[in-house]
Amino acid sequence: MDPSRPALLILALVISLFVSAPVALVAFPRQSTGAILITGTSTGIGRSAAIGLCARGFTVVATLRRPSAHDVQAFKHEGVSRGCLASNLHIISADVTNATERTQAMDALKALNMRVAAVINNAGVSMDLPFEFVGEDAFRNVMEVNFIAPMLLIREAIPWIKRDRGRVVTVGSIAGRLAAPGQAMYAASKHALEGAHDALRRELLEFGVSVSMVDPGCVKSGIFKKSILAGDPSAQLTRDKYAMYARHFKHRDWVLGLCERFAAEPDESSTVSIVHAVTDEYPKARYWPGTYTVLSGRMLVWLNWALPERILDLATAQQWPGVFTG
Ligand SMILES: NC(=O)c1ccc[n+]([C@@H]2O[C@H](COP(=O)([O-])OP(=O)(O)OC[C@H]3O[C@@H](n4cnc5c(N)ncnc54)[C@H](OP(=O)(O)O)[C@@H]3O)[C@@H](O)[C@H]2O)c1
Numbered sequence: 001m002d003p004s005r006p007a008l009l010i011l012a013l014v015i016s017l018f019v020s021a022p023v024a025l026v027a028f029p030r031q032s033t034g035a036i037l038i039t040g041t042s043t044g045i046g047r048s049a050a051i052g053l054c055a056r057g058f059t060v061v062a063t064l065r066r067p068s069a070h071d072v073q074a075f076k077h078e079g080v081s082r083g084c085l086a087s088n089l090h091i092i093s094a095d096v097t098n099a100t101e102r103t104q105a106m107d108a109l110k111a112l113n114m115r116v117a118a119v120i121n122n123a124g125v126s127m128d129l130p131f132e133f134v135g136e137d138a139f140r141n142v143m144e145v146n147f148i149a150p151m152l153l154i155r156e157a158i159p160w161i162k163r164d165r166g167r168v169v170t171v172g173s174i175a176g177r178l179a180a181p182g183q184a185m186y187a188a189s190k191h192a193l194e195g196a197h198d199a200l201r202r203e204l205l206e207f208g209v210s211v212s213m214v215d216p217g218c219v220k221s222g223i224f225k226k227s228i229l230a231g232d233p234s235a236q237l238t239r240d241k242y243a244m245y246a247r248h249f250k251h252r253d254w255v256l257g258l259c260e261r262f263a264a265e266p267d268e269s270s271t272v273s274i275v276h277a278v279t280d281e282y283p284k285a286r287y288w289p290g291t292y293t294v295l296s297g298r299m300l301v302w303l304n305w306a307l308p309e310r311i312l313d314l315a316t317a318q319q320w321p322g323v324f325t326g
Pocket residue numbers: 039040041042043044045046064065094095096097122123124125126145171172173174215216217218219220221222223224226263290326
């Protein structure tokens with residue numbers, strides 16, 4: 001650029017201020033020790049993050065649903081083999097939808113008598129089914145696990161997080177910004193998290209508490225098999241009902257196949273984001289780890305914002321390849 005052109009120079013200055021100032025304005029104490037509670041650590045994103053944080057010196061309370069003695073042993077063994085001190089990994093049982101068990105998880109965190117460095121909401125369920133076939137119980141369960149339980153856990157943790165200037169990190173999804181056909185429930189639960197976390201982030205700023213969302217694209221985990229193969233509600237549909245949405249199911253299976261095939265390893269994607277959100281002086285409000293079928297997560301979100309909604313409707317309804325993954 002020719003520096004003699006002051007307009008361009010000023011423009012460059014304004015752009016760089018616009019890009020860097022928001023980051024520099026909001027700094028938090030760097031964290032390298034303390035206690036962390038993380039939910040849903042049987043597999044995938046939660047398991048990798050729990051071990052990754054433990055291996056970095058944090059004391060981690062990791063929750064599993066009804067773990068057997070063997071599950072606990074296997075988890076400890078995996079943790080130790082990946083650099084985590086066995087004494088720094090506390091594995092407890094908690095179904096996040098159960099208020100008593102949530103409180104027990106918080107009690108386990110408090111009983112450590114350490115600084116509370118973070119509470120990480122990771123437990124989640126996915127479901128992809130045309131809305132007219134969604135049962136009320138299934139709908140309530142997705143909202144309960146993905147939205148209500150994390151918010152209630154945060155509410156319970158806030159006094160300790162404020163006391164210690166710790167952090168809140170919640171695993172959402174790209175579906176929290178983009179809503180694909182068949183994902184009314186899942187997208188609703190993840191959109192709700194996004195709005196609630198925007199409010200919380202602003203609310204807790206004056207207390208020196210950082211609040212981040214980690215919104216993965218495709219990350220290797222158990223979620224695809226759990227939601228689509230094992231308990232796939234579409235498998236229970238009659239032939240007629242299935243035929244009505246055959247195009248949708250075909251596209252869904254294709255996208256999920258791609259997602260599974262090209263999914264990022266959690267250690268190299270979501271865990272990097274979660275560790276950054278917990279430890280860094282400049283945690284981001286949102287992270288987009290993982291892979292997407294064609295476009296990056298950031299690009300998808302930008303397109304969602306920039307394109308007229310009716311164009312997006314056509315794109316998703318016509319099922320243009322790569323327009324959406326969740
Ligand atoms: N993997 C991806 O590509 C992807 C993409 C977008 C968003 N996400 C989000 O990432 C988070 C982690 O999912 P993941 O992909 O790692 O899948 P995952 O391997 O299935 O892990 C989900 C975890 O949540 C637990 N869970 C489910 N319901 C629970 C409940 N009621 N109480 C306690 N724990 C419960 C599961 O326990 P069980 O083993 O007992 O079921 C499991 O440990 C979820 O919030 C998900 O929505 C993942």
